[in-house]
Amino acid sequence: MKSQTRKLLIVSLAPTILKNDRFYSYAPYVDEMDIWFKYSKDKRILAPFHHPSKLLLKAFSTSDIKRYYIPYIAFNTYSNVLISLIKLPFVLLQMFRAMFWADHIHLRCPGNIGLLGCLVQVFFPSRQKTAKYAGNWDPKAKQPLSYKFQKWILSNTFLTKNMQVLVYGQWGNQTKNIKPFFTATYSEAEKVSFSAIDYTKPLQFVFAGMLVPGKRPLLAIQFVEELNKRGIPANLELFGDGPLRQELDEYVADKKIKHQISLHGNQDKSAVKAALIKSHFNILLSKSEGWPKALAEGMFFGCIPVTTTVSCVPWMLDEGQRGIIVKPELEAAVSHFIDVYKPANLDAMAQKALHWSQRYTLDRFELEIKKLLCHAEGGTTEASQFS
Secondary structure: OOOOEEEEEEEOOOOOEEEOOEEEEEHHHHHHHHHHHHOEEEEEEEEEOOOOOOOOEEEOOOOOEEEEEEOOOOOOOHHHHHHHHHHHHHHHHHHHHHHHHOOEEEEEEOOHHHHHHHHHHHHOOOOEEEEEEOOOOOOOOOOOHHHHHHHHHHHOOOOOOOEEEEEEOOOOOOOOOEEEEOOOOOOHHHOOOOOOOOOOOOEEEEEEOOOOHHHOHHHHHHHHHHHHHOOOOEEEEEEOOOOOHHHHHHHHHHHOOOOOEEEOOOOOHHHHHHHHHHOOEEEEOOOOOOOOHHHHHHHOOOOEEEEOOOOOHHHHOHHHOOOEEOOOOHHHHHHHHHHHOOHHHHHHHHHHHHHHHOOOOHHHHHHHHHHHHHOOOOOOOOHHHOO
16 A cells, blocks of 8 residues: 555635634535545645534644635525635636645535535646535436536546546446445444344334435424324434424424424434434434435434435435335325335344444544555545445
8 A cells, every 4th residue: 555645635615714723514524634634744634614504523643734714605695606606716726826836635525615525626637636515416317517516527527537436336338437435423333233123012203314405304303293193102312403493492392292203402412322223213204315324323223214316325224225215295104104114024123223334433434544544556446335
């Protein structure tokens, strides 16, 4: 294996915020970047220095990071488009400066900064590059034009040179630079053995994710509410925060279901882990996902996922062998769940979920990142390893 990368540049929409002489960012992103930084000598991030929304922040473990300052840009309103166009020349100038400095360029896509990164990296064909596409890579998915353009340019091996594009799931008819990849939360040391689960007591559900429309947290609450109405005692714990928090609190209060539904807000990894270990089901009825990390986390402990057909979910769940796939309509989702709800079936499903998820540990994740940055023989994880 060759020596570690000397100068690593991260290009990301996730903000890099300076507080008390330390750099902070979105906690799950920080956890992953800490691993990338272990295998580079000089580390720099090009990212916005603030974000308009409240985020679960965490400090990077290393203090020797340098930052290229760029402002936050967005194109979701007419005023934001105008302001962002004014800022754009400075952002592009900073991006060219940063990529000229780097030995290895790592893009975080999709997103508007990732889109600009996809364009600028074309002018650096000799640099070693990786891109983490954290969204839905499904070629048939309905997505914004900007997302489709990022996927096109990353897949175009004429424009995009020396790039390995890390995507979630296996998809047919891909260019040679598209590599199936994964993410992880738990280590080999955190593995547990499977044990039979009692499904006769009140069912315990967990929702872990941001409280945003795309995650459909209200539908998850209504799902558990409806199970209780149909005579199946169930409780739901929600972990996460976001713009829908007040609306969800009011819904639970108005419906008088606080004894069934608990909203905990943002909690650390240990609190979510404890809830998953004691729960039967992990519910995530999203509109879109990349690698639904919350589902894989639950599966790691035999917590059965209840989810929708988005992105690589059918592959993760082996078309319903490792979890329950429902339609995103309340009546249809609850009815299908009740049809599947047979303890003998669920035990087998939970065991399959646990065994599959425990293949994707932090230890394996770190090894694959080390290969990417140290240019090991064979590149990154082969598609045949993902099943």
